Amino acid sequence: MxxxxxxxxxxxxxxxxxxxxxxxxxxxxxxxxxxxxxxxxxxxxxxxxxxxxxxxxxxxxxxxxxxxxxxxxxxxxxxxxxxxxxxxxxxxxxxxxxxxxxxxxxxxxxxxxxxxxxxxxxxxxxxxxxxxxxxxxxxxxxxxxxxxxxxxxxxxxxxxxxxxxxxxxxxxxxxPESREAHRNALIAHFKPSIGEFCEDCQNRLEKNPLRILDCKKDHNHPLMETAPSIIDYLxxxxxxxxxxxxxxxxxxxxxxxxxxxxxxxxxxxxxxxxxxxxxxxxxxxxxxxxxxxxxxxxxxxxxxxxxxxxxxxxxxxxxxxxxENISLQSEGALDCFISSIGDEAGKKASVILYELRQAGLRADKDYMDRKVKAQFKQADRDHAKFVIVIGDEELEQQKAVLKNMADGTQEQVAFVSLADFIKSKISSGV
Structure with a gap:
């Protein structure tokens, strides 16, 4: 089959x-x-x-x-x-x-x-x-x-x-008085030669002659250049x-x-x-x-x-x-990205991720079981300001490694303090 x-x-x-x-x-x-x-x-x-x-x-x-x-x-x-x-x-x-x-x-x-x-x-x-x-x-x-x-x-x-x-x-x-006078002048101008214009213009002559001036097909017709100007009828x-x-x-x-x-x-x-x-x-x-x-x-x-x-x-x-080569600044950068190593660290990362978001931080984590190097590459693509690293040792100490992606510096921060610590760093421009 x-x-x-x-x-x-x-x-x-x-x-x-x-x-x-x-x-x-x-x-x-x-x-x-x-x-x-x-x-x-x-x-x-x-x-x-x-x-x-x-x-x-x-x-x-x-x-x-x-x-x-x-x-x-x-x-x-x-x-x-x-x-x-x-x-x-x-x-x-x-x-x-x-x-x-x-x-x-x-x-x-x-x-x-x-x-x-x-x-x-x-x-x-x-x-x-x-x-x-x-x-x-x-x-x-x-x-x-x-x-x-x-x-x-x-x-x-x-x-x-x-x-x-x-x-x-x-x-x-x-x-309206100006428009009516101009309308009558347009009809008198185009009517003798209206047969030279497209079918749309012919239909517009009596209904709305002003539309003839907008015609894309007949815009090069000589009568277009000599058409009465509304300014003369104001x-x-x-x-x-x-x-x-x-x-x-x-x-x-x-x-x-x-x-x-x-x-x-x-x-x-x-x-x-x-x-x-x-x-x-x-x-x-x-x-x-x-x-x-x-x-x-x-x-x-x-x-x-x-x-x-x-x-x-x-x-x-x-x-x-x-x-004009104007590139509008994207505001999609993450405040932080969580890189985890191992199943237990992944579970803890999900909890911390929720807490960070509740604190108003833009945050994400790896969901594809990537190697650490690949997780950092994703953080780069997301323009993350900080990366939080959690592995077995961090779980034991209840502290994460926090890396500043701008200058490469890193420090240990207690899990319970991560949200406040990152917010203070961002507000101070560090």
Whole structure:
């Protein structure tokens, strides 16, 4: 009888594993994000990985590539259409409306999220089908100062991780009156030659012509360069708003470049829009996109409520860190490792290990019955500060040999004193 051949089940295309040796970097990034958010008084919100499909059709926009081409939709047993979340803002706003956070006394509601998103895209460097976003939303204020705060938070986050090759690009999409005038100008500009554009752009002409400016297929078309600029259609109040944002950034010492072609393609976006650019594998890439979206809360059934925020990809951040040769310090080093010789010493090592951990020390021991030399090699790989050696002689004396791995010195320490002794050595920097 032939032996059954088992097929190797592999990871789905466009996804990845974060292995144990890599996870410390992710933890450092997430820890930095949480610390920066705490400095700016943003609190964490956690929303489901899947939502009603209708949320993203209305919240992201049915003319976007995300909704038309990239969403993971499925039916549940109740024949309800659900979608793995492709972005975070719609879910946050849904929660804001559903739980009536607009009624809380402290306004604006300032929240952040960190978690996986899902889009069916062609996998490539920095772009995967499951990716991790860190994003913030400030809901409830139409003060242009909070636009500057949101931008400052994003820049502070990147700078806290050591990135220096950053470029902030800024634009204004104006108020609804500005947007409408610009929309009509775009339609008049593209309509005579719309047949030369891709099918997506043709469909967008009447529904959302601003999205044409974002098209990757037709970005080299001559009409793109001569398209009307939103800056020429800003109302006086919209210009004042944008001037206030720029003034605040100037006062903070945050440098930026103006780019009138920078757009956010959704109808409810207005006023400030921005991107933070960085290096990725030698090329300039967008690390962060954000802006103001004053119409989204009402679009999802809530009261008229202004909002502003950003989202960034941790995968792209990792590439930018690599380009700038930034290695985030791992905090996975052990305080001590126990090397034991013989069965009885192994049993005692387990008890001492438990006591060390109860005392708050990061500790481990050999579980593979290795020779002493191999156990010390494992301690080195774990970057252990101290190694505790226990054998028959140590059991008889009730004292362990404690070796300082930094300078090679060693001394005998009573079993009952090990935890306090090691903690005192660590606190004194020895």
């Amino acid at each position: 032939k032996e059954e051949t088992r097929l190797l089940i592999q990871i789905p295309r466009g996804t990845y594993d974060v292995l144990p040796d890599e996870s410390a970097v992710w933890q450092k990034i997430e820890e930095t994000a949480r610390k920066v958010c705490a400095l700016f008084n943003y609190k964490e919100i956690r929303t489901p990985l899947f939502e009603s499909t209708d949320l993203f059709q209305r919240g992201v926009g049915d003319t976007t590539d995300i909704v038309q081409k990239e969403m993971y939709n499925f039916k549940d047993r109740g024949d309800r259409s659900l979608t793995l979340r492709p972005e975070g803002t719609a879910s946050v706003v849904r929660a804001f409306v559903e739980h009536k956070l607009y009624g809380l006394p402290n306004q604006p509601a300032k929240v952040y999220y960190i978690g996986p998103m899902f889009r069916y895209e062609r996998p490539q460097s920095g772009r995967t089908r499951q990716f991790t976003q860190f994003g913030i939303e400030a809901l409830g204020s139409q003060d242009p100062s909070i636009d500057a705060e949101v931008i400052a938070l994003a820049m502070t986050f990147y700078q806290s991780l050591g990135l220096k090759k950053l470029k902030l690009v800024l634009n204004s999409l104006g108020d 109302t006086d109040s919209a210009r004042d708003y944008f001037s206030h944002v720029k003034e605040m950034l100037d006062e903070m010492g945050i440098t930026y470049e103006l780019d009138p072609t920078l757009v956010r393609g959704l109808d409810y976006y207005n006023h400030t829009t921005f991107e933070i650019m960085g290096s990725s594998k030698g090329a300039i890439t967008t690390l962060t996109g954000g802006g103001r979206y004053n119409g989204l809360v009402s679009e999802l059934g809530g009261p008229e409520t202004p909002g502003v925020g950003f989202a960034l990809s941790i995968e792209r951040l990792l590439l930018a860190l690599e380009v």
